Amino acid sequence: MTSPNGGVPSGGLSGSGGMSSHARTTEGQWRDSIYSQVEGRYGKVNSFGDLIGQWILNMINNFIGDLLDALDGITFGIFNLDDLADRFRGTESRLEREVVRLDNRIDTLADELGVVQIATFGYSGRWWKPPGAYGDIVFDCIAGASGGGRSNNGGSGGTYRGGLGGWSGGWQKVVIPYDQCPPYIDIVVGEPAPGATSDGGHGTTGKTTTFYAPDGTILAQATGGSSVDRKYGEGNNTYRVRGGNGGGSGSAADGTSGSSGSFDPGGKGGVGSGEGENGASVPAGKIGVGSGGGGGARAGLTGNGARGGDGGWPSGPGGGGGSYVSFGFAGNGGAGAAGAGYISTRISDTRVVPPSVPAGLAATAVTGTTATITWAPSTDDFGVDQYEVLVNNVVRGYTEATSFPLTGLTPSTAYAVKLRAVDDNGNWSAFSTVLNFTTTA
Known part of the structure; x- marks a missing residue:
């Protein structure tokens, strides 16, 4: 008879008909330690029998890998069996695909009301x-x-399920x-988030994007999506996109498609043994969210599950890997x-007159470590916003x-001070003449 939590007879590991409390504790700790080590390398195991099965499967895969390596040498590499051997061991090197993104740019568009400038920040x-x-x-x-999850638990749980x-x-x-x-x-853009690379793993959580005023005040902020918590990032616009799930057991052999972004459909799921398709990115000069990457296909009776597709830029989530x-x-x-960060501004040709140059600079209340700089106010047709010192x-x-x-x-110590004014329309004056002063001893 086996115990409910797997594989050890109730009367086993003891010379008598039972086991002491200390022995049971030691045996339980030993088993938990082994489970932890195996899960870290091969994914979650639910019983001692699963553990043995995972170990046997790994030994078989390594044996096949060694055999293919030997055959590759005999055939002088003609059939490229060395790469196949690496696939069985899980040590193959795969071509990394860069997440599609747009560089920082400024686009000027015209509509019935005038000119609109769209500043796009991909970094x-x-x-x-x-x-x-x-x-x-x-x-x-x-x-x-x-990023997308990896099978056989792949963030969803259950044997042979895709990520x-x-x-x-x-x-x-x-x-x-x-x-x-x-x-x-100042715009700090959330960087790309890698997909899971270990069985049972979740994709990396998306990174926060923040807009900062010169004094450090947060003007706008959005948080990244989370595969661990299974939720979208936070923001007041509820546009939401998912990556496709990887192919799994039963009828889910093919990966599912990622959901649509603002302008394009989601990446298609892998079919047969194919990888998930990358999501589509937002076109230049447009504002929106990229589409989700498709899920990778499940392997056949033998072979490897396919990789999930990358999300389209910006904020397109990755697809799950196939099992x-x-x-x-x-x-x-x-x-x-x-x-990404976008800033849209209306611009008028009649609002381009800069403020007058600040004048009358003076240094007052000068000490060894402090001073106060004063000046006469600048003038402007629409109003001065502030001065840069x-x-x-x-x-x-x-x-x-x-x-x-x-x-x-x-x-x-001698110091040189100058300043300039900026108006409400973003026009800068020229710099003032330089004021020189020296602090006291």
Whole structure:
């Protein structure tokens, strides 16, 4: 008779008819330790019998790999059996496919109301408010998607099941009036998230995308999709995309298709023994989310499950890898695409006059470590937004006032200060003349 949790006779491992409490504890700890080691390498096991089965299967695969290596040498590599041997051992090198993404770019489009500038960020960077900006400025902050899972548990559980497809990141949309928008915004874009590469593994969680004001205030933020928690990223726009699931047992031999993005259908699932198709990316100059990668196909009675497709840029989730049945390995999950940042601004040709150059700079209340810089206000046809202050040609800060305190200075040291003004439409004045002063001893 076997115990309920697998494979050890109730009277076994003991010279008498039973087992002491200490012996049972030791045996249980030993078994749990072995389970943990095996699961880390081969995936989840539910019983001692499963453990033995996994070990036997691994030994057979290694034996076949050694035999194919030997045959490859005999045939002088004509049949490329060495690569086949690596597939049985699970050590084959696979061509890594880069997640499709767009570089940072600026597109100018015309409509019935005038000109719209769309700044697209495929990687982190700084956006400057363009000259002539007016009306509302729209931020579209899109986080990265999660990668796809890998079979035989692959994030879904159950023998011979394909890996689960990933989840798209959140999409946060924020609207700010042009005269309340800072002169520049730093955009940190969530990077791509790899798919799972071990049995029972989930794809990596998608990365957060954030828009920061010059003072560090968060203007917009979206979180990445999570294959571990099985949820989409957070944001106020509810557009959601899934990667396709990998092929599994029964009627699910072929991978399923990823769900559609903003402009294109999802990547098709692998058929037969094929890999999942990559999701489609958003076209240049458009705003939206890429489609999900397709799930990889399940292997036949022997052989390896196929890899899931990568998600389309931005935030397209990866597809799940296909499972195997026997004498093979599961397919890896596809990669989740990076996030993106979009900023849309209306521009008017009549709003491009810059402010006057700041004048009358003076240094007051000068000590060994502090000073206050003052100046006369600039003028502008629509209004000055703020002033940029530079000390020794390094930006020290921004202010809406006509004075700026300097701290942390060094005694008996010469400093050079200049500044410029920016108006509500993003127009910059020329720099002022340089003010030179020296701190006290």
